[in-house]
Amino acid sequence: QSALTQPASVSGSPGQSITISCTGTSSDVGGYNYVSWYQQHPGKAPKLMIYEVSNRPSGVPDRFSGSKSGNTASLTISGLQAEDEADYYCSSYTSSSTLGGVFGTGTKVTVL
Amino acid sequence: EVQLVESGGGLVQPGGSLRLSCAASGFTFSSYWMSWVRQAPGKGLEWVANIKQDGSEKYYVDSVKGRFTISRDNAKNSLYLQMNSLRAEDTAVYYCAAPSSSWSRPYYYGMDVWGQGTTVTVSS
Numbered sequence: 001q002s003a004l005t006q007p008a009s010v011s012g013s014p015g016q017s018i019t020i021s022c023t024g025t026s027s028d029v030g031g032y033n034y035v036s037w038y039q040q041h042p043g044k045a046p047k048l049m050i051y052e053v054s055n056r057p058s059g060v061p062d063r064f065s066g067s068k069s070g071n072t073a074s075l076t077i078s079g080l081q082a083e084d085e086a087d088y089y090c091s092s093y094t095s096s097s098t099l100g101g102v103f104g105t106g107t108k109v110t111v112l
Numbered sequence: 113e114v115q116l117v118e119s120g121g122g123l124v125q126p127g128g129s130l131r132l133s134c135a136a137s138g139f140t141f142s143s144y145w146m147s148w149v150r151q152a153p154g155k156g157l158e159w160v161a162n163i164k165q166d167g168s169e170k171y172y173v174d175s176v177k178g179r180f181t182i183s184r185d186n187a188k189n190s191l192y193l194q195m196n197s198l199r200a201e202d203t204a205v206y207y208c209a210a211p212s213s214s215w216s217r218p219y220y221y222g223m224d225v226w227g228q229g230t231t232v233t234v235s236s
Contacts, residue, residue, distance in 0.1 A: 003156065034219060034220050034221075036219075036221075036222035036223075038157070038222075040157075045207055045226035045227065045228060045229060046149075046157065046207075046209075046223075046226055047224075047226075048212065048222045048223060048224040050222075051212060051221045051222035052220075052221060052222075057212065057222075057224055089156060089157050091157075091159075091219065091222070092219070093217075093219040093220060094219075097171075097173075097174070098171045099159055099161070099162060099171045099172060099173055100162065100171060100217060100218075100219045101147070101159045101162070101218060101219030102159060103149075103156060103157040103158065103159060104156070105156050106156040106157070
């Protein structure tokens with residue numbers, strides 16, 4: 001039940017695009033299209049931003065997009081805005097444990 | 113309004129017990145897998161436990177197996193987490209969460225309903 005690997009921090013200026021990676025194995029990210037992404041502001045509950053690698057729930061701006069290549073999933077934020085500053089976590093189905101779900105280590109996004 | 117509200121957190125000594133509750137409203141609770149997720153201070157999210165709609169399947173992260181028990185009462189629209197033999201490393205905010213799609217396991221399509229969290233502190 002090892003956590004998926006994310007960079008600790010990513011930063012960008014308003015209007016720029018940033019990409020957050022989420023690296024796993026063939027038992028999780030690479031083997032299934034069940035990758036989700038969550039945004040979490042300080043002191044708040046996580047919010048679902050992407051599911052099934054690239055699908056956005058209703059209400060999530062289209063500035064947020066997801067993709068996957070091999071064992072690495074990515075979340076891209078285009079046209080970065082101040083309110084995007086938050087922690088981001090990926091999550092995936094994993095066949096390595098009966099629990100079935102695993103989160104990434106988390107990435108702090110800073111808007112410069 | 114779709115809502116999850118956790119309660120039951122608090123300060124407990126190492127080796128002690130605590131029971132968390134999560135009250136659901138605004139959706140058909142009995143149709144959804146449910147999960148507990150925790151977050152230690154300054155740390156990332158950790159999936160703790162899942163329970164099937166009828167309670168017939170329960171799964172746990174290795175670190176809590178044998179100590180924590182997830183359960184539910186569909187008649188009361190409530191989810192529970194009984195935590196025994198608590199350790200300092202169990203100190204965290206505990207969230208209950210529901211998947212975005214009924215009858216789907218929580219890790220397939222993401223969890224889009226979360227409670228506000230309840231804080232558990234294990235310390236002497």
